[in-house]
Amino acid sequence: MAFPLVLSLSIFIIFLCYKLHNRLTAKLPPGPWPWPIIGNLFSIAPMRFRCFAEWAQIYGPIFSFYLGSQLNVVVNNAELAKEVLKENDQNLANRFRTKPLDSVSKNGMDLIWADYGPHYVKVRKLCNLELFTQKRLEALRPIREVEVTAMIENIFKDTTKPGDDSKTMTLRGYLGLVSFNNITRLTFGKRFINSKGEVDEQGEELKSIVTDGIRISGKPNLGEFVPWLRWVFKDDNEALESQDRRLNKFTRLIMEEHTIAREKSGETKHHFVDALLTLQKEYDLSDDSIISLFWDMVQAGTDTIAITVEWAMAELVRNPRVQQKVQEELDRVIGSDRIIDETDISNLSYLQHVVKESLRLHPPTPLMLPHMASNNVKVGGYNIPKGSIVHVNVWALGRDPNIWREPLQFRPERFVEEDVDMKGHDYKLLPFGAGRRICPGMNLAINLVTSMLAHLLHHFVWSLPNGVKVEDIDMMESPGTVTYMQTPLHVVPTPRLPRNLYTHVE
């Protein structure tokens, strides 16, 4: 009886000494004391970026913690973000992939989850030079305009429908439809939902693949972080394989449809299916790479857009002064006898500041995506060993009281007083990241988000339902890699333009 106890105690003491020795000699960033085996796994609150901002108050702007035996480092200010994303950019550009992410990315043969190396450089070049060029974005503009104006038409129909006196609506559903239709048309060249909002069979399968993917990859698994416990916490290989089969079947069918259509018409369309299939040989891309790239776009481009617009609308309803100021600008630049199009955006500077201010307070990916060290590096004077996962807390950067005056106030005017870039040059505002892994969909996202907001605010005044006060709006995020509002926004739209301007463009 006594022997096992002594043995366990000795192992525990040896472990503590080992960790203490590591901490003191390896000069790792400070951080909470890790438990044997699990590390700090159970000390992290579900809203990780908020928890990390609190830990930064205790341990300083750079700290470390363990998930199982996996070392993680978090940086929480602009100076350190620059060290990660500029000075050590190349050495911190790998990704950490869990088993489900390995499966969906076909072992990193995509872009999002690929390690930094020849494959990544090739696919990134393809994105920069072929997929996300200004020319292609411009060619895809009609898709965005149809989808955004269809949203306005639907909101108008629903709000003027006789019989519903409250006129309260949940905005998220309308925003989600625009993002989903935009991304599926851009990626697969197809709209899976008709004008009545009915989803076809292929669309149902697509939605189900996306939802199952989120469920499977979101399942926590201790075995990912404690390799020698993998035999206890087994992966659900069956679910992963079935998901992979469905994903391949779905994508290959669409690829075939497009190949046949291209051969028949001799015409290459602007969406990504045709682009990737015609460039496949030139860029030496495997079918696996093409399939996983499609799913990257769906993963990265759907929720982020809807989330950004929902947060911005919440701030505009909480701040009627700002909403009115945007509407005055829209009336001055566009007037009330036509609708806005994307070419108007460059003349809507106050609206652009609103988008920036909203992304400062509510970045949809508050911890960006995790980077991984491919070599030993130094950040903030501390050692970051090869294999560490590095997070940049962009949520905390945007609220840093040492950098931003009244950081919690929604005040777009701050960007009139000081010109701050949000495309990876100013390290205090990084909603899209910075450096070599910066979001390639950034310009597309900014166009679409700004256009959606411009239309929503030009066509309607937005207020709270009767009896609901500004303080009642729940401004908490939901946990996850991307952060929706925890409680969907409920609002009341009142039309403000002539009736004939509420039909979608063809």
Ligand code: HEM
């Ligand atoms: C408001 C909307 C968006 C935000 C805030 C956003 C933000 C981000 C962030 C923070 C990253 C990670 C950067 C890093 O790891 O350093 C990222 C990566 C990425 N985003 Fe976006 N994104 C948005 C929309 C989009 C859209 C619309 C697309 C494509 C259609 C897209 C495609 C990607 C891809 C492919 C990556 C991976 C890049 C890489 O690993 O090299 N994103 N995004």
